[in-house]
Amino acid sequence: xxxxxxxxxxxxxxxxxxxxxxxxxxxxxxxxxxxxxxxxxxxxxxxxxxxxxxxxxxxxxxxxxxxxxxxxxxxxxxxxxxxxxxxxxxxxxxxxxxxxxxxxxxxxxxxxxxxxxxxxxxxxxxxxxxxxxxxxxxxxxxxxxxxxxxxxxxxxxxxxxxxxxxxxxxxxxxxxxxxxxxxxxxxxxxxxxxxxxxxxxxxxxxxxxxxxxxxxxxxxxxxxxxxxxxxxxxxxxxxxxxxxxxxxxxxxxxxxxxxxxxxxxxxxxxxxxxxxxxxxxxxxxxxxxxxxxxxxxxxxxxxxxxxxxxxxxxxxxxxxxxxxxxxxxxxxxxxxxxxxxxxxxxxxxxxxxxxxxxxxxxxxxxxxxxxxxxxxx
Ligand SMILES: [Zn+2]
Numbered sequence: 001x002x003x004x005x006x007x008x009x010x011x012x013x014x015x016x017x018x019x020x021x022x023x024x025x026x027x028x029x030x031x032x033x034x035x036x037x038x039x040x041x042x043x044x045x046x047x048x049x050x051x052x053x054x055x056x057x058x059x060x061x062x063x064x065x066x067x068x069x070x071x072x073x074x075x076x077x078x079x080x081x082x083x084x085x086x087x088x089x090x091x092x093x094x095x096x097x098x099x100x101x102x103x104x105x106x107x108x109x110x111x112x113x114x115x116x117x118x119x120x121x122x123x124x125x126x127x128x129x130x131x132x133x134x135x136x137x138x139x140x141x142x143x144x145x146x147x148x149x150x151x152x153x154x155x156x157x158x159x160x161x162x163x164x165x166x167x168x169x170x171x172x173x174x175x176x177x178x179x180x181x182x183x184x185x186x187x188x189x190x191x192x193x194x195x196x197x198x199x200x201x202x203x204x205x206x207x208x209x210x211x212x213x214x215x216x217x218x219x220x221x222x223x224x225x226x227x228x229x230x231x232x233x234x235x236x237x238x239x240x241x242x243x244x245x246x247x248x249x250x251x252x253x254x255x256x257x258x259x260x261x262x263x264x265x266x267x268x269x270x271x272x273x274x275x276x277x278x279x280x281x282x283x284x285x286x287x288x289x290x291x292x293x294x295x296x297x298x299x300x301x302x303x304x305x306x307x308x309x310x311x312x313x314x315x316x317x318x319x320x321x322x323x324x325x326x327x328x329x330x331x332x333x334x335x336x337x338x339x340x341x342x343x344x345x346x347x348x349x350x351x352x353x354x355x356x357x358x359x360x361x362x363x364x365x366x367x368x369x370x371x372x373x374x375x376x377x
Pocket of ligand 1: 066099100133162163
């Protein structure tokens with residue numbers, strides 16, 4: 001069994017359902033300290049995090065990731081127990097196999113290989129690891145980044161080990177993510193008997209034309225890296241259940257996935273304008289859960305792309321699709337940040353798995369990227 005596969009199995013064996021770490025981080029820390037990393041444990045609330053660094057000089061190259069996993073769902077529907085790593089037909093099964101314990105194991109073995117080959121490498125290698133990514137993400141990466149920012153510790157290159165590959169290892173690297181802005185709108189009407197509409201005010205009828213306008217609005221046209229900003233309604237609720245009552249209010253939940261061509265403030269402004277032109281009486285509460293970010297092609301995308309091509313023979317496509325990740329927090333202190341990891345087809349599903357044959361190449365790609373960006377001094 002290869003050393004990366006073995007470490008991935010040891011990590012999967014720990015049932016680190018978010019936000020619990022269950023000893024995964026100590027396993028990584030032992031290995032990192034043995035090759036000269038200085039490790040700072042950063043516990044916030046109930047959440048374990050650590051920052052590890054080898055070297056004092058710049059540039060700083062950081063691997064970032066999470067040890068927590070999503071809940072298993074019904075155990076009886078797994079073909080093998082989710083926290084017993086099992087290899088069947090060339091696939092390693094277990095909760096977190098793809099998201100993202102194979103990547104964590106590959107971070108560690110990549111560092112071990114690189115340090116053995118270039119003990120006096122240029123710059124610094126760092127790891128930023130949390131156990132609060134899959135949950136509320138309030139005491140995890142965001143807090144570590146705040147602490148690093150407060151003391152002026154910056155990152156030049158960061159690879160977040162999220163599973164980004166789609167068909168085969170190396171086909172997709174994420175070089176940015178869209179922003180996410182949610183709204184909860186309550187439209188006020190006047191409740192009344194459906195037979196006496198002149199005595200009531202129907203909030204569903206009032207909001208319908210405004211929703212049509214919002215749905216038809218072009219917010220921007222995106223750009224070379226981002227699709228156009230999209231506005232979608234996720235829930236609408238109104239009515240008492242009775243068929244003879246005009247409801248008193250209507251609740252609408254919506255979400256923007258937005259490109260850097262828009263700002264959250266500008267989007268809010270345009271929503272208020274549309275609602276106001278329809279003369280609505282309403283309340284609107286906003287939640288901004290992530291700003292968009294982009295790393296244009298540069299040293300990091302070039303080094304990683306070359307490493308992927310050399311090790312896996314794949315041509316990495318740069319993409320900004322998909323949901324949010326901790327990259328949104330780290331970008332604040334990182335000059336160039338991308339996400340790259342194994343195939344994501346089974347993440348968060350029953351029988352999550354990763355191709356065993358992709359695990360060593362993943363570690364080789366990470367190690368070769370280090371070699372390119374932190375050459376021997
Ligand atoms: Zn993940």
